Amino acid sequence: MKINKHIAVSDSGFVFNPVTGESFTANPMGIEIIEMLKKDQTVEEIHAAVLDKYHTDNTTVEKDVAEFFELLKNFSLIDRHETTEN
């Protein structure tokens, strides 16, 4: 899973895609996951990091992160030529 390296992410949750000119807002969890993707962390590493830091369970994280990736794909923030598995 490769996030588009050109996108700009601010700490306050503002996401800008200079390729399309579109702007987004993300919540802190969304920003954390985008930052992890920018560091080329795998899906499994992202799951583990979220489970380690937050009060939740594996099923919820797996479902929510998968859906978040779908949103990133729909917004063209993930390179569509990449496979979904890293």
Place this chain on the structure above:
Amino acid sequence: MEKLRYERPLIKRLDGNMPNKFGMRSDYTPKTHIEGVAVKDLIKQYGSPLFVISERQIRDNIRKARKAFETRYPRVQFAWSYKTNYLDAVCRTFHQEGSWAEVVSGFEYDKALHNGVEGSKIIFNGPDKSSADLEKAINNNSLIHIDHLDELYKIQELSKKQNKTARVAIRVNMDTGIYPMWDRFGFNYENGQAWTAINKIMQSETLELVGLHTHIGTFMLSPNAYATAAYKLAELARNIRLKYNHEINYIDMGGGFASHNTLKGAYLPGTDISPSINEFAEAITTALINSDFPQNKLPLLILETGRALIDDTAFLLGSVITNKRLSDGRRSTILDIGVNILFTSFWYDHKITPAQPFTQYTEDTVLYGPLCMNIDVVRENINLPLLNNGEHLVVHNVGAYNMTQWMQFITLRPRVVMIDTNHQEHVIRDNETLKSLLDLEHVPDHLTKFDL
């Protein structure tokens, strides 16, 4: 290290277009407690979903309503509208506050008697009163509000047979300038039906015309319509005085005052547009005082207000079953609260608040109930914080018509808890069980066995 509260990841595109149809978010704090009791504790103890009623709020509402009318008019009587919420604990709270009972069926009539209301303080409305119901009402000196001529003749016949005078009023429908005009109940003012009924009553030996009644509509947002109705009833009373030298005892203005719920399709929220009880009181009492009634013979003013007194006293607590994304990208959340127990979600965009702390991040969401039926939509669109499975929500202003119009459909009806003025909880209606339903069913012998 203590783990942090989890919130699912969210990203939203920023659009600089027209405002969306989901509207602006207006609620920034969770509803964690009701009358000092934690929502999560209520759900833990009594289950989810759960109706919770505040006794304090009921008493506050009726006291404010009485004050609004009694400070403007010398003789006022409230009658609790049973159909709005006929749980015994609710009715008895209103009766303790001095309200009579207003019923619209034999079942409700018997419930009022069971609650200890004297027959003479029961107002019997509605188009369907059986002979047995009417005999009982005549015998108990109840106030029978006649809906149609067949009923008038039936009461006349029964009162003769019982050799007892029936205390009656007629329900009058009329044009008060509002749309739609309610003309299906009672006798019309403008075309003379009301006067025909009055003549028949006045010529009867066993019927005593004690009052005039109207109920101009439901969820009324115009106090002026009530003023028009009061003028028209006062005019009828004046004509009765002139023609028959007969004074009526009371004018019953019915109910229909809007609560602070928001009607579907309304541009502004109910909290902004619903008139206060003071505005209704001002319109009605001014019209009566300015009418032709001699000031020393002003009739008793009866009010059958239901919704405006009970809606904001009750909450429906529920839980998130799951979150899903629909094919068009919208978020949907499935709750254990459906239209089966939240009947008013067909009319209102209820205020819905999470019961636990949340962040400022929100998502446009469709709220579905738990029923396996396409009609089960609690809100077509709402801007809500991100909710995790198992988290709780509170639906506000559900006191009117839900605990009477709820359906036993697909699933069973939940408990109802009342929190008293000392913050003590009382289960005032148990949850249904399979047994509650099977007790009513009978299987013919030939259907008892089968092989599959």
